[in-house]
Amino acid sequence: MNPNSTLPGLADVAPPPPASPITLRINGRDVRLQLAPWTTLLDALREYAGLTGTKKGCDHGQCGSCTVLVDGKRINSCLTLAVMQEGHDITTIEGLGTEHDLHPLQQAFIKHDAFQCGYCTPGQICSAQGLINEGKARTEAEIKELMSGNLCRCGAYVGILQAVKEVVDKELKIKN
Structure with a gap:
């Protein structure tokens, strides 16, 4: 047993993979982020890209609060990984209109x-x-x-x- 481990059986568990750079096209702009591979698109938008208009509701794809457009089609951003959207055009509420020019x-x-x-x-x-x-x-x-x-x-x-x-x-x- 690993002397640094407090739980039996965890001595040989591999560490999680490190964050990797990805580039997402968000609201017509390329945004480069350092993300863990399991980061959802919702968390990438809110926590890493600073776009908090997209809301986290149920985090299970049941409420629609996190809906964004990917290549013009609506998806629940809590149900897809950010890395899966590299190379796609992502539009959030911030990309649909501005304060002075509403959609x-x-x-x-x-x-x-x-x-x-x-x-x-x-x-x-x-x-x-x-x-x-x-x-x-x-x-x-x-x-x-x-x-x-x-x-x-x-x-x-x-x-x-x-x-x-x-x-x-x-x-x-x-x-x-």
């Missing part, structure tokens, strides 16, 4: 009072942009179904639906 979804969320505490709002907006990118949501029923992975503990679903529907309808008019 249409951000404007619609304000207009329709689609939030109360605001904790879920970044994930809701990223998910809504993802469903717009997918082009599958046209009706309220389709929007509800496609947004069902994003939970709002405050119950602002009516406003969220109105906001997303408004932007979906504008997108459909532009395409037609």
